[in-house]
Amino acid sequence: MDVSFSGVGYTYPSGVEAVKGITLDVPSGQRFAIVGQNGAGKTTLVRHLNGIFQPTVGTVHVGDWATTGHTIAELSARVGYVFQNPDEQLFARKVIDDVAFGPKNLGFDDERAAALVAAALEQTGLSAEAESHPHHLSLSERKRVALAAVLAMDTPVVVLDEPTTGQDEHGVRMIASIVASLQEQGRTVIAITHDMDFCAENFDRVVAMAHGEVLADGTPTEVFAKDDVLTEARVEAPQLARLADALHWDRRPLTVDAFVEQLPRSGA
Amino acid sequence: MIQLDDVSYAYPDTDHFVLSHMNLSIPAGSVTGIVGASGAGKTTLAKILSGFIPHVDGGELSGTVVVDGVTIAEASLADAVSHVGLVIQSPFNQISGAKFTVREELAFGLENLGVPRDEMAVRVAEVADLLGITGLLDRSPYALSGGQQQLVAIASMIIMRTPVLVMDEPTSQLDPGGTRMVFDVMSSLRDSGITLVIFEHKLELLREHADVVHVLADHQLIAHGPSRAMLADPRMEEWGIGSTRFTAAASEARTKKLLPADVELPVSIEDAATVFASFASSKGA
Numbered sequence: 018m019d020v021s022f023s024g025v026g027y028t029y030p031s032g033v034e035a036v037k038g039i040t041l042d043v044p045s046g047q048r049f050a051i052v053g054q055n056g057a058g059k060t061t062l063v064r065h066l067n068g069i070f071q072p073t074v075g076t077v078h079v080g081d082w083a084t085t086g087h088t089i090a091e092l093s094a095r096v097g098y099v100f101q102n103p104d105e106q107l108f109a110r111k112v113i114d115d116v117a118f119g120p121k122n123l124g125f126d127d128e129r130a131a132a133l134v135a136a137a138l139e140q141t142g143l144s145a146e147a148e149s150h151p152h153h154l155s156l157s158e159r160k161r162v163a164l165a166a167v168l169a170m171d172t173p174v175v176v177l178d179e180p181t182t183g184q185d186e187h188g189v190r191m192i193a194s195i196v197a198s199l200q201e202q203g204r205t206v207i208a209i210t211h212d213m214d215f216c217a218e219n220f221d222r223v224v225a226m227a228h229g230e231v232l233a234d235g236t237p238t239e240v241f242a243k244d245d246v247l248t249e250a251r252v253e254a255p256q257l258a259r260l261a262d263a264l265h266w267d268r269r270p271l272t273v274d275a276f277v278e279q280l281p282r283s284g285a
Numbered sequence: 286m287i288q289l290d291d292v293s294y295a296y297p298d299t300d301h302f303v304l305s306h307m308n309l310s311i312p313a314g315s316v317t318g319i320v321g322a323s324g325a326g327k328t329t330l331a332k333i334l335s336g337f338i339p340h341v342d343g344g345e346l347s348g349t350v351v352v353d354g355v356t357i358a359e360a361s362l363a364d365a366v367s368h369v370g371l372v373i374q375s376p377f378n379q380i381s382g383a384k385f386t387v388r389e390e391l392a393f394g395l396e397n398l399g400v401p402r403d404e405m406a407v408r409v410a411e412v413a414d415l416l417g418i419t420g421l422l423d424r425s426p427y428a429l430s431g432g433q434q435q436l437v438a439i440a441s442m443i444i445m446r447t448p449v450l451v452m453d454e455p456t457s458q459l460d461p462g463g464t465r466m467v468f469d470v471m472s473s474l475r476d477s478g479i480t481l482v483i484f485e486h487k488l489e490l491l492r493e494h495a496d497v498v499h500v501l502a503d504h505q506l507i508a509h510g511p512s513r514a515m516l517a518d519p520r521m522e523e524w525g526i527g528s529t530r531f532t533a534a535a536s537e538a539r540t541k542k543l544l545p546a547d548v549e550l551p552v553s554i555e556d557a558a559t560v561f562a563s564f565a566s567s568k569g570a
Contacts, residue, residue: 179458263557276530281543
């Protein structure tokens with residue numbers, strides 16, 4: 018399902034203008050990442066997708082729905098939103114109840130709900146913790162419970178706010194494989210991240226934001242080539258792109274394979 | 286400065302030891318990194334080093350923990366927190382909830398110590414400047430982004446000027462620019478004599494800022510060494526900690542015989558630039 022922002026602006030009741038005139042079309046099935054400094058308006062922008070915020074100006078569409086015409090409950094059938102802080106999202110006494118809440122609430126029959134819950138727990142590596150109390154888990158595990166709860170809702174659009182925070186290498190790889198499998202299923206993935214290597218390796222398109230505006234929009238290769246944008250958005254290029262600069266290479270490889278490919282064959 | 290002897294710990298109402306027979310020695314004025322896969326016990330160890338265990342969380346703690354000359358189990362919590370500060374993993378939970386502005390939040394700990402008002406104002410201004418949050422001082426701590434809250438949480442500990450600071454993933458919510466700033470602040474704190482212990486997944490920054498790195502796995506501290514040697518250790522993969530892309534790229538290049546078999550693997554960009562510049566020049570250069 019595609020989503021679009023048309024001339025979207027949002028001003029908080031305090032008067033802070035967090036999002037300024039943003040227009041973006043995200044086609045169905047795209048892996049779309051948003052990067053940028055803290056306070057750039059990234060979370061404010063994506064919270065429009067499930068109706069938590071309604072634009073002060075402009076319109077937000079999820080498929081053929083304008084978000085202003087639908088309730089948060091209705092939008093939750095189309096947009097699954099994984100919060101940055103899992104404790105804003107989790108409330109049940111058992112992991113499995115938290116994960117089952119969404120599909121039950123969406124009115125899925127028991128069989129479908131059970132299958133979705135089991136698959137979501139499996140994908141997030143939490144099958145063994147199904148009966149645990151979420152608050153007895155570590156922060157990184159609670160983040161994966163919050164992710165599982167959204168995966169189980171089987172929404173065509175999935176929003177991930179800082180999914181890799183606090184995850185070890187294994188957890189980051191698990192989330193990368195979930196992003197890939199969502200795309201294989203034709204679902205749209207919109208992620209906010211400060212992890213530029215995760216972004217470069219797993220997303221089709223990157224938008225860099227600062228001060229409520231979009232500074233750059235393109236493939237990871239295009240966006241991570243723009244030094245002025247990266248500086249203004251307070252992000253840095255992925256590790257190997259920075260190494261290529263230090264070695265005075267013309268091109269910036271974004272992955273280990275691309276970097277090794279660019280090494281001379283006869284140098285060593 | 287920090288000494289753990291045969292420390293074991295189980296949380297209340299469990300008989301499962303999260304940490305078992307652990308020994309650790311950290312010299313004064315150093316920056317120590319502690320890495321480990323999720324669930325290895327990093328947050329538990331951070332709480333032990335700072336007295337939250339056993340004073341807040343309870344549970345069964347055995348062995349001896351001495352921090353800045355104070356035996357933690359025998360000290361009161363109030364005494365312990367005057368020697369060691371803890372920046373907890375989730376800034377959302379560090380904010381006191383008792384104050385309406387960031388300025389008041391930062392002064393909260395000093396108020397409890399009875400620091401005079403004018404000195405309090407000076408110290409709030411200093412720490413806000415250090416962390417680039419002067420513009421947030423009159424905002425509500427709850428009207429901030431996750432990253433801004435994290436800077437406030439760090440500032441609220443630095444302002445206490447404890448000789449030891451323990452930080453549990455202090456930059457998890459921060460953008461790359463903010464992350465580098467916080468690590469630079471840590472280095473400047475170390476230069477002023479403060480001892481820092483950092484629990485962190487960002488290996489590139491640990492290499493740049495930590496003197497020594499310890500590995501936590503299987504309820505034990507199982508290895509330690511100078512930051513580059515430890516973080517480039519091939520066992521980091523099996524311990525679930527992983528490696529930087531610099532290490533991974535050099536390792537792959539070594540396998541493909543594009544680097545000598547005995548090359549010391551890099552962890553940071555400086556290490557990697559040296560390694561690759563001395564053995565290779567790019568096709569694209």
